[in-house]
Amino acid sequence: MSTNVMGIFEFEDEFIGALRRLKESGFDELTAMSPIPLHEADHILGFGKSPVRRFTLAGTIIGAAGGFAMAVATALTFILPTSGRPIITIPPYLIISYEMTILFGVLFTLLGFHVVSGLPAWRDRIYLPASNVDRFTLVVECVEGDNSKLAENIILESGAEEVSRVEGDR
Amino acid sequence: MSTALEKFKKYRKPGYYDKFDYHWTMSIDLDRCTGCEACVVACQAENNLPIVGEQQFAMRREIKWIRIERYWEGEYPDIKLQFIPMLCQHCDQAPCEIACPVFATYHNQDGLNTQVYNRCIGTRTCAVYCPYEVRFFNWFTYEWDEPLEQQLNPDVTVREKGVMEKCTFCIQRIRQAKDTAKDDARRRVRDGEIKPACVQSCPTEAMVFGDLNDPDSQVSKMARNPRGYHVLEELNTTPSIVYLKRVQTDG
Amino acid sequence: MADYIEPTYAEVNQDILRAMMETGPKYWATLGASITVAGVCFFIPWFYQLEVGVGASGMNRSAVWGTYLSNFIFWIGLSHSGTLLSAVLHITNSSWRKAIYRSAEAMTLFSLITAALFVMVHLGRVWFVHWTVPIPNQMDLWPNFRSPLMFDVMAITTYLTASSIFIYMGSVPDFAAVRDASNGLRRKLYTIFSFGWRGTAKEWHTLGWAYTFFAVLVIPLAVSVHSIVSWDFALSLVPGLHHTVFAPYFVTGAIFSGTAGIVTVMFLLRKYMNFERYIREIHLINLGKLLVLLSLIWTYINIMEVFTTWFSGSSYELEALEWRLTGFYAPMYWEMILFCAVVPMLILFKRIRTSWKSMLTISILINIGMISERFIIVATSQPRKFLPNAFGFYFPSAIEISITIGSFAVFTTLFLIFVKWVPAVSLYEVKETLKPLRRSR
Numbered sequence: 001m002s003t004n005v006m007g008i009f010e011f012e013d014e015f016i017g018a019l020r021r022l023k024e025s026g027f028d029e030l031t032a033m034s035p036i037p038l039h040e041a042d043h044i045l046g047f048g049k050s051p052v053r054r055f056t057l058a059g060t061i062i063g064a065a066g067g068f069a070m071a072v073a074t075a076l077t078f079i080l081p082t083s084g085r086p087i088i089t090i091p092p093y094l095i096i097s098y099e100m101t102i103l104f105g106v107l108f109t110l111l112g113f114h115v116v117s118g119l120p121a122w123r124d125r126i127y128l129p130a131s132n133v134d135r136f137t138l139v140v141e142c143v144e145g146d147n148s149k150l151a152e153n154i155i156l157e158s159g160a161e162e163v164s165r166v167e168g169d170r
Numbered sequence: 171m172s173t174a175l176e177k178f179k180k181y182r183k184p185g186y187y188d189k190f191d192y193h194w195t196m197s198i199d200l201d202r203c204t205g206c207e208a209c210v211v212a213c214q215a216e217n218n219l220p221i222v223g224e225q226q227f228a229m230r231r232e233i234k235w236i237r238i239e240r241y242w243e244g245e246y247p248d249i250k251l252q253f254i255p256m257l258c259q260h261c262d263q264a265p266c267e268i269a270c271p272v273f274a275t276y277h278n279q280d281g282l283n284t285q286v287y288n289r290c291i292g293t294r295t296c297a298v299y300c301p302y303e304v305r306f307f308n309w310f311t312y313e314w315d316e317p318l319e320q321q322l323n324p325d326v327t328v329r330e331k332g333v334m335e336k337c338t339f340c341i342q343r344i345r346q347a348k349d350t351a352k353d354d355a356r357r358r359v360r361d362g363e364i365k366p367a368c369v370q371s372c373p374t375e376a377m378v379f380g381d382l383n384d385p386d387s388q389v390s391k392m393a394r395n396p397r398g399y400h401v402l403e404e405l406n407t408t409p410s411i412v413y414l415k416r417v418q419t420d421g
Numbered sequence: 422m423a424d425y426i427e428p429t430y431a432e433v434n435q436d437i438l439r440a441m442m443e444t445g446p447k448y449w450a451t452l453g454a455s456i457t458v459a460g461v462c463f464f465i466p467w468f469y470q471l472e473v474g475v476g477a478s479g480m481n482r483s484a485v486w487g488t489y490l491s492n493f494i495f496w497i498g499l500s501h502s503g504t505l506l507s508a509v510l511h512i513t514n515s516s517w518r519k520a521i522y523r524s525a526e527a528m529t530l531f532s533l534i535t536a537a538l539f540v541m542v543h544l545g546r547v548w549f550v551h552w553t554v555p556i557p558n559q560m561d562l563w564p565n566f567r568s569p570l571m572f573d574v575m576a577i578t579t580y581l582t583a584s585s586i587f588i589y590m591g592s593v594p595d596f597a598a599v600r601d602a603s604n605g606l607r608r609k610l611y612t613i614f615s616f617g618w619r620g621t622a623k624e625w626h627t628l629g630w631a632y633t634f635f636a637v638l639v640i641p642l643a644v645s646v647h648s649i650v651s652w653d654f655a656l657s658l659v660p661g662l663h664h665t666v667f668a669p670y671f672v673t674g675a676i677f678s679g680t681a682g683i684v685t686v687m688f689l690l691r692k693y694m695n696f697e698r699y700i701r702e703i704h705l706i707n708l709g710k711l712l713v714l715l716s717l718i719w720t721y722i723n724i725m726e727v728f729t730t731w732f733s734g735s736s737y738e739l740e741a742l743e744w745r746l747t748g749f750y751a752p753m754y755w756e757m758i759l760f761c762a763v764v765p766m767l768i769l770f771k772r773i774r775t776s777w778k779s780m781l782t783i784s785i786l787i788n789i790g791m792i793s794e795r796f797i798i799v800a801t802s803q804p805r806k807f808l809p810n811a812f813g814f815y816f817p818s819a820i821e822i823s824i825t826i827g828s829f830a831v832f833t834t835l836f837l838i839f840v841k842w843v844p845a846v847s848l849y850e851v852k853e854t855l856k857p858l859r860r861s862r
Contacts, residue, residue: 011859071566085567087180100579310476
């Protein structure tokens with residue numbers, strides 16, 4: 001039977017310490033919530049380079065190629081020479097391509113954010129409003145029994161304000 | 171059957187056209203021009219130019235596709251007056267064409283700088299870019315008082331507010347002549363068959379209009395005249411109007 | 422500053438969310454006045470102009486571009502503030518940006534919207550403006566991508582989209598805070614707005630990366646947008662406009678005017694939303710330093726414009742320059758030099774740059790100078806092109822002046838609506854500037 005053990009911390013350093021000890025003790029199903037980004041938490045939980053960067057790269061490449069292609073293709077559908085310039089003019093179309101690069105880079109990054117972070121969340125998950133104000137919350141998913149007792153001990157020893165069991169999705 | 175490479179080369183050629191079908195050109199002999207402004211009146215009649223009214227004229231919103239520019243030099247009694255008819259030069263490298271975001275002005279296969287009234291959205295960029303100031307904007311939808319609306323030319327549209335207009339070399343007359351020539355055994359338009367309203371009305375025949383591609387046309391001969399020059403040549407707009415310098419006879 | 426006590430995390434939430442969620446009669450009165458002025462001074466004259474024609478303005482044959490376009494450039498310029506402050510200072514890890522960047526980004530967005538409105542006002546046949554957008558149509562016609570105005574269309578669309586996304590994404594954790602502190606309809610709305618944000622390490626990590634990418638993309642975009650706007654002028658042949666320096670000139674002017682705008686808005690926020698603990702002297706001093714730097718660059722470029730024009734010896738350019746410096750609009754030109762080159766030097770005095778009221782005055786004077794600069798560029802170059810017979814004169818009509826005033830009301834209305842929908846100071850970034858919560862304090 002798996003259960004969720006929640007620990008609420010008032011101080012950041014103790015929170016990070018608890019996370020580290022839990023990870024070292026072999027608990028992998030961890031969720032760490034905080035009101036500010038904590039880079040140490042990212043390290044401990046193993047988040048390296050985010051996959052969002054692939055979305056950005058894809059977007060910029062598609063934008064660059066697509067922007068230039070759009071300018072060229074539309075100029076060729078209805079040939080209207082202007083000002084003694086060629087039909088396919090490079091400098092103006094490069095500017096269009098540049099703007100499209102950035103537009104698609106931004107749009108794909110937005111998509112990447114949603115895909116990677118899993119937001120918007122369609123189901124209710126464990127959440128404590130205080131963890132967005134001034135408390136640090138962690139939730140460990142573990143097996144009921146010795147495991148969960150071990151988790152509780154680690155959390156308490158690290159200096160948690162409160163430990164409890166919670167129902168729901170982590 | 172052109173290969174992709176040939177097509178690409180065509181699209182990369184500056185100006186796109188290898189040769190204009192007819193290269194409509196005008197020559198204006200400043201020696202013959204008396205500044206009578208018959209051309210101005212004729213243009214107004216032929217092309218349904220709006221009458222903007224006295225108040226708008228005073229605000230410098232007149233619409234005169236061709237105007238006689240006057241320059242005074244010197245002090246009385248040694249005043250010299252120089253004047254020059256100024257109209258759209260139909261530049262082959264027109265600064266105005268590339269400015270329009272919706273292709274309302276472009277260079278057609280006859281070397282004309284065309285204005286497409288129903289495409290114009292009124293950004294007025296072309297008028298800013300034109301160095302000759304020959305583009306005019308319809309600030310309001312101008313109306314003709316009765317009975318002046320009865321003299322409107324049915325071959326030419328009237329423009330509503332928000333649209334830019336300028337000299338078209340009387341494109342309606344060019345089209346008419348080309349149609350007639352096509353019906354008549356598909357021949358080419360002959361020299362002298364087309365006369366824009368200003369050319370037609372000039373009493374001293376200072377203005378000559380024709381096809382520069384035809385080496386025997388009168389305008390080609392005028393263009394070869396050593397007195398010939400282009401206005402604001404240094405701007406590299408390559409205009410299609412050749413002015414023939416007035417011969418000064420002062421002392 | 423004496424007696425500054427750092428707020429606690431809980432106090433940060435309380436102060437900022439209270440400012441956002443509580444509204445008093447003063448707010449409603451201001452909002453009502455702003456909407457009225459916007460309607461009477463901007464929209465009604467514009468609708469009259471739509472009916473009658475652009476002739477309701479003061480433009481004429483020799484000056485077909487007028488205040489509508491110069492105001493458009495001014496508002497786009499003002500929009501560069503947020504991008505610089507938010508994006509550039511983010512990738513350089515500046516901590517002093519954290520309290521003020523949210524409002525600066527909002528300024529960017531609303532300036533862009535106001536600028537887009539001016540494009541609509543300027544067009545002769547605005548009901549066809551969709552022809553500038555590349556959508557398939559039955560006429561098989563596409564816009565002319567070689568035109569500088571099309572670069573404009575692409576750039577401003579991209580900038581609007583990118584700015585909106587940038588400010589929204591940065592606000593998601595704060596929307597979660599609003600959700601937690603409210604109930605009823607507001608709670609439901611902000612649950613949707615915040616996407617169910619919980620503040621897990623994964624979410625922070627992803628947001629941090631995405632936000633940095635947005636910042637990195639938006640900076641070259643901002644530079645390119647105002648360069649492209651400057652090319653509407655510089656790509657013409659008009660003497661006085663056809664200068665290569667226009668792109669850096671406009672971008673510098675934009676950041677200059679935008680930073681001055683931030684100082685003005687910060688003063689008002691601090692005063693009316695009680696943000697004294699969050700928007701502090703350090704912000705004022707740093708913004709002041711930025712203003713001095715930009716003023717110096719701007720002055721240099723202006724001197725170079727005059728110098729290169731004189732050096733060229735071109736009769737067309739010299740005519741345009743002489744009219745600019747000594748003609749009808751000479752008082753406006755010299756007022757511009759005074760407000761943008763001389764007055765900002767007062768910031769070098771510590772007493773001035775630490776006084777909120779002095780900085781407010783200086784920032785407003787700078788923006789008056791910058792509006793004059795845009796107007797001078799438009800109004801003193803077109804009437805002095807090449808053919809002396811075509812020289813003219815342009816003076817804005819009453820409707821144009823009314824629309825100019827009304828645009829400030831439009832901007833203010835949008836901003837007033839913003840401060841009640843989005844926390845005007847970023848909660849989580851401010852918390853990051855406070856002392857970290859450690860047991861061993």
